[in-house]
Amino acid sequence: MEAEYLRHGVPLADYQLTRADHSRQHEAVQVHEWLQRHVVQAPRWSDKHGEQMQDLLGPPTPAWELQRWRLRLYCGHVIEATRLRKNPRPDGALGDKECCPECGLDPDVIVAFEPLRAVAAPPPDKRSRMPSHSARKPPGDRRSKAELVAENEALRAELDTLRDQA
Template sequence: MEAEYLRHGVPLADYQLTKADHRRQREAVQVHEWVQRQLAEAPPWSDERWEEMRQLLGSPTPPWELQRWQLRLYCGHVIEATRNRNSPRPDGGVCDKKRCPDCGLDPAVIVAFEPLGPAAEPPAESHSLRSSRSTRQPPADRRSKAELVAENNALRAELEVLRDQA
């Protein structure tokens, strides 16, 4: 199921910053500075720790699971970015900032956005696997709930008979 993508501040070139945008940018800068101070004080990670983190994060998201977005950043620059395709917003409701590749403002809050389309089409076998999954029949060795209840009742009755004989 594909998300219904939202738009905000379109057309992006005409978007006027709001008090909320200024507040979000100020808060993003404060958080960024705090994180940078914490990282400067933290001990360095070993190569083993970095490898463990890579394994936890897994492989990169395939391009057909990404959505292309046009973003207007706080600095005024309009850029294109890709995000997870399952979210109706480019910030995913969580991370609404990005480093501006044009002027270097870091962080630059996303103030307006519009969807452009998928980053790539899924491979043919991926699409056919997805559609076959939805029409798949349950395995023949699986029994229905009614069959399991009937077997359970029969076993309980057999247990009662055995208890009476003992």
């Protein structure tokens, strides 16, 4: 199901900052500074721990699940950014701020936005998005086509035998 994408502050070039925008930017700067102070104090992760986190997070998001947006940042610059396609707006959850590539303001809250386009078209068949049954099994549990055909034939023979007995 395609999300109905929202717009805010269009046209972006004419957007005027509000009190709420100033407040969100101030709060984002405070949170960013607090995190920076505490991250510096945190122990460094081992490479093994980093790999475990990578495994936990899984593979990168496929391109067809992403949407391009034009964003107006607090600093006034307009940029393009990518967000998950299922979200109707780009500034929800953790994606409400950026680092401005033009002036370097970090964090720089999103104050206005408009959807552009999907990064890629979704696969033609919804089922192709889901991993196949064999893809979910551990490698040692996968059976060859010949083994599956033999099992199928044995089950059909057993079914025929049961039908004959009935």
